Amino acid sequence: MEKEVIETRTARVWLGDDGIIRIVALPFTNVALESIREVNVHLKVLCKGKKNPIFTDIRGVKSITREARLFVSSEDSVNVCSAAALLIGSPVSKLIGNLFLGLNKPPYPTKLFSNEDEAVEWLNGFVEKEEF
Amino acid sequence: MKDKPNVLEDPRVGKILDFILRLVSGDLKSRETLSGQGDDLDGIVIGLNVLAEEISSRVVSLTEAEQRLDEIMEVIIAIASLDYTKRLPISDKGNTFDAIALGLNILGEELQASTVSKNYLDNIIQSMTDMLIVVNQDTRIQTVNQATLDLLGYTESELVGQPLDMVFAQEAFKELGIADLVKIGFFKAVETIYVTKDSRIIPVSFSGSVMYDKSGDIQGIVCVAQDLTERKMLEEEKRMRQEKLAMLGQLAGGVGHELRNPLGAIKNSTYFLNMVLEEPEPEVKETLKILEKEVATSERIISSLLDFARARPPLKRNVNINNIIQEILSCTNVPEDIKVNSQIAESIPAIMADPDQLSQVFGNIILNAVQAMPEGGQLSITSRASRPDRIAVSIIDTGVGIPEENLKKIFEPLFTNKAKGIGLGMAITKTFVEGHGGSIEVQSKAGKGSTFTVKLPICNKEET
Numbered sequence: 001m002e003k004e005v006i007e008t009r010t011a012r013v014w015l016g017d018d019g020i021i022r023i024v025a026l027p028f029t030n031v032a033l034e035s036i037r038e039v040n041v042h043l044k045v046l047c048k049g050k051k052n053p054i055f056t057d058i059r060g061v062k063s064i065t066r067e068a069r070l071f072v073s074s075e076d077s078v079n080v081c082s083a084a085a086l087l088i089g090s091p092v093s094k095l096i097g098n099l100f101l102g103l104n105k106p107p108y109p110t111k112l113f114s115n116e117d118e119a120v121e122w123l124n125g126f127v128e129k130e131e132f
Numbered sequence: 133m134k135d136k137p138n139v140l141e142d143p144r145v146g147k148i149l150d151f152i153l154r155l156v157s158g159d160l161k162s163r164e165t166l167s168g169q170g171d172d173l174d175g176i177v178i179g180l181n182v183l184a185e186e187i188s189s190r191v192v193s194l195t196e197a198e199q200r201l202d203e204i205m206e207v208i209i210a211i212a213s214l215d216y217t218k219r220l221p222i223s224d225k226g227n228t229f230d231a232i233a234l235g236l237n238i239l240g241e242e243l244q245a246s247t248v249s250k251n252y253l254d255n256i257i258q259s260m261t262d263m264l265i266v267v268n269q270d271t272r273i274q275t276v277n278q279a280t281l282d283l284l285g286y287t288e289s290e291l292v293g294q295p296l297d298m299v300f301a302q303e304a305f306k307e308l309g310i311a312d313l314v315k316i317g318f319f320k321a322v323e324t325i326y327v328t329k330d331s332r333i334i335p336v337s338f339s340g341s342v343m344y345d346k347s348g349d350i351q352g353i354v355c356v357a358q359d360l361t362e363r364k365m366l367e368e369e370k371r372m373r374q375e376k377l378a379m380l381g382q383l384a385g386g387v388g389h390e391l392r393n394p395l396g397a398i399k400n401s402t403y404f405l406n407m408v409l410e411e412p413e414p415e416v417k418e419t420l421k422i423l424e425k426e427v428a429t430s431e432r433i434i435s436s437l438l439d440f441a442r443a444r445p446p447l448k449r450n451v452n453i454n455n456i457i458q459e460i461l462s463c464t465n466v467p468e469d470i471k472v473n474s475q476i477a478e479s480i481p482a483i484m485a486d487p488d489q490l491s492q493v494f495g496n497i498i499l500n501a502v503q504a505m506p507e508g509g510q511l512s513i514t515s516r517a518s519r520p521d522r523i524a525v526s527i528i529d530t531g532v533g534i535p536e537e538n539l540k541k542i543f544e545p546l547f548t549n550k551a552k553g554i555g556l557g558m559a560i561t562k563t564f565v566e567g568h569g570g571s572i573e574v575q576s577k578a579g580k581g582s583t584f585t586v587k588l589p590i591c592n593k594e595e596t
Contacts, residue, residue, distance in 0.1 A: 028224045063222050063234055066241045090226035093236050103242070 010035040015046045019127040020053050023062040023063045032121035033067040040071075043080045053123035057116075059089040064096055073104040079084060083109040083126040084118035144173045151180055155506045160188035189225065191457070201228045207236050229527065263326070263357040266343075269350045271296045271310060283359060285329035289565040296355070301325035301333055313340045313353065325358060335360040373544075377559075380545050388437035395434065399427045436556040439492070444487030446567050453515055453525060453588075454480060456487060460495050461513075469508030476515045476539070480523055485592045489564040496557045497527045503550070504531025520571075521590055528583045534576040542574065 001131060005014040014022050024029070046052070071077065084106065088097045093128045097112040109126070114121035139145065144167060155161040164177045203220055203225045210218045220233035220238060257264055258278045266275040273291050283289060284299060291298075297305040313319050320340040326334045327571040334355040343351040370468060402423045409416065454476045466472060501511050509530035518524035534542060543562040548555030566574045569589045576582035 057208055061227075062224065062230075062236070064225065066245065067237070091228045091231035092222070092226040092234055095231040099235070103238075 006046075008035065008038045008042065011039055013039060013042050013046070014053075017051070018124065019121070020055050020123050021046060022055050022057075024057040027060040029061050031061055031064040031068050034073055035064060035068050036068045036071050040076055040080070047080045050128065051080060053085070053126040054081045055087070055116075055119055055123055056112050057087040058096055059091055059093045061085060061096055064091075069100060069104045072100065073106045078107050081106075082128075083106050083123060084111075085123050086110065086112050087116055088121055089113050089116055133401060137250040139173070140172060144177075148173065148176060148180070155180070155184055155187075156339045157196055160184055197229070200233070202539055204229075204232060204236065205592075207240070211236070211240060211243065214247075216240045216393075224289040230546055260356075263355075263359070265291075265296065265299065265355045265357075266352055267296050267355065269354045271353070273298075274352060283328070283334065284326065290329075294317070299326050301327045303580070307339065310340075310353075312474045314342055314350065317342050322359070323585060335364050336445040377545060383544075384437035395427060395430050398423070399431075402427060436560065439556075439560050446489050446564070448486055450482050451485050451487045451490065452480075452482050453485075453490070454478070457494055457513060457515070457525070458489060458492050460498055464495070464498055464502065466502055467508065470502060470505050471510045473510060476513065477517070480515050480517055481590055483523060483588055485568055485588060486564075487568070493561045493564050493586065494525070494527070496561045497586070499580070500557070501529035501584075503529065504529050504533070504550075517590075518587060522587050523590060524585055525585055526585045528581065531579040533580050534574070534582055535578045539574060539576060543572070576580070 003014050003016070005012055006123045007013075010026055012022075012026070016022055021043060029035075043054075050052075086097045086100070090093045095114075100106065101110060101112065102126060111122060114124070147164060149163065160183075161553070163181050166174045166177055168174070177261045199341060203481040207220055210216075219237045222230045222233050224236075246344045257275075258275055261279055263280040263283055264275070264277040265273055265280055268274050273294050273296060276286075276288060276291050280286075280291070280299075284291075287455070296310070300308070301324075308319075308322065308324050318339070322338045324338045326336050327539075328334060337360055338355065338357045340352055340353055345351045360387075363558050406420055409420075412420070453497060457474075457476060461472065461474070498513075506509070512528040513525070514528075515523060515525045537550065543558050544555075545559035546555045547558075562572055565586055565588070571587050573585045573587075574582060575585075
């Protein structure tokens with residue numbers, strides 16, 4: 001089944017076959033509140049009222065505003081996210097990841113990874129298995 | 133067989149070596165052009181160009197590093213000087229300098245946000261009208277607000293660092309028991325005494341609360357004190373007034389009783405003389421009339437004195453205030469040049485009240501209103517339900533009014549500006565109204581008339 005990839009101003013978003021949401025920040029992205037809200041709208045549609053584990057590649061993020069960081073830890077975000085894995089690479093993305101963990105303290109399990117496979121393997125533990 | 137050409141003799145080798153030297157010395161923007169022969173040497177040039185490109189994208193040149201360090205230092209200095217507004221540019225390279233720049237930008241944002249809330253909190257503390265003192269765990273003053281400085285007369289530097297007991301009057305601090313405060317955790321509204329810089333006493337209502345840090349250790353104590361000076365003055369005035377009233381009451385009662393007998397004798401004598409003198413001379417007749425009138429006046433004064441002295445609690449029944457007012461108007465001798473305008477609300481609810489006392493209340497006020505208009509005027513009476521649980525009756529005249537300096541005194545016993553009477557009427561009126569749980573107010577201006585408003589509660593139960 002062809003997955004539907006949503007393109008916003010700052011990221012590409014889709015729901016993987018494994019039940020994990022993927023968000024990949026576009027290169028040289030300055031993340032502001034509006035762009036986070038835009039992504040969140042699509043997340044709500046993809047999640048269909050459930051909470052999903054979310055893999056986010058933030059290696060392309062150049063900066064993030066305070067309001068955007070606060071929003072990611074807010075009620076709106078909590079309602080769609082069961083756990084978050086952040087893929088970091090550059091010193092900037094590493095700083096952003098650590099700041100988010102240390103300053104904003106997201107209310108869902110969050111971990112930083114430099115390897116995508118490890119990140120996905122960790123998130124698999126949060127995927128809700130369908131019961132038959 | 134031909135000899136292979138010696139590669140090292142190829143002039144391009146020299147150029148390649150120069151290129152390598154340029155790269156090593158930091159000129160990462162340098163590139164070498166290809167000869168187009170597509171041989172090994174061209175392959176090396178391609179490799180070196182790619183290497184230069186890769187290194188250039190990842191490594192910051194010395195010049196750029198110095199420039200970025202300068203910018204970073206500027207922002208650090210600004211933050212240290214409490215300027216949290218400066219921001220650094222972030223390049224697309226996402227390298228270490230960019231990470232530091234981003235980190236400093238975020239630090240500036242967070243400090244700015246916390247300063248805004250700190251300023252807001254500071255504003256709240258300084259705007260308080262009560263005195264606020266915060267002490268540390270050794271009860272040394274750390275923070276004071278403006279109200280404290282204004283009321284106690286100190287400067288901030290004179291108080292900060294000093295022991296808390298310096299603002300208390302002698303013994304008051306000991307009696308307060310700070311050790312108990314620390315044990316219990318708080319004190320609420322304890323009356324104590326502060327002392328100002330110039331040794332004046334200020335009675336205060338003191339509340340204290342222990343502050344704890346995140347580990348549960350005592351960080352300090354927050355002390356809030358409300359100045360009770362004005363309240364104490366009012367209490368003292370009230371106490372003196374009540375003492376005065378009590379003394380007057382006793383005096384009035386005594387005088388009233390003592391005068392009743394002789395007055396009774398005079399009244400009887402006048403009555404006897406009227407009986408025995410069949411046809412008295414006009415002068416004698418006139419004199420006897422004056423005697424009767426003055427005896428009646430004296431009796432009224434004595435009744436006022438006794439009412440004031442006795443002031444019994446009201447005996448409440450279901451009464452219609454409108455009926456009481458109509459009755460008083462019909463009994464009061466209102467001159468023809470005074471127009472009576474009665475706007476009594478028919479829907480006004482009945483109230484539980486003592487009809488005799490209320491008759492005296494409204495009788496006194498209406499009589500005063502009539503007497504205030506010797507040259508005629510208008511007397512208006514309105515009644516309405518002022519709240520779901522209260523009615524209000526207003527009596528308005530267009531008479532001589534009450535001068536401002538007398539307004540506060542008109543309800544005091546023995547205050548009068550009339551030639552006749554001893555000034556107990558309004559004091560009794562106020563006592564009767566307050567005895568019903570009501571209130572009486574007056575608004576007046578000299579020459580413009582007066583408005584008396586009596587408010588009475590509507591109760592449900594009849595008392596016997």
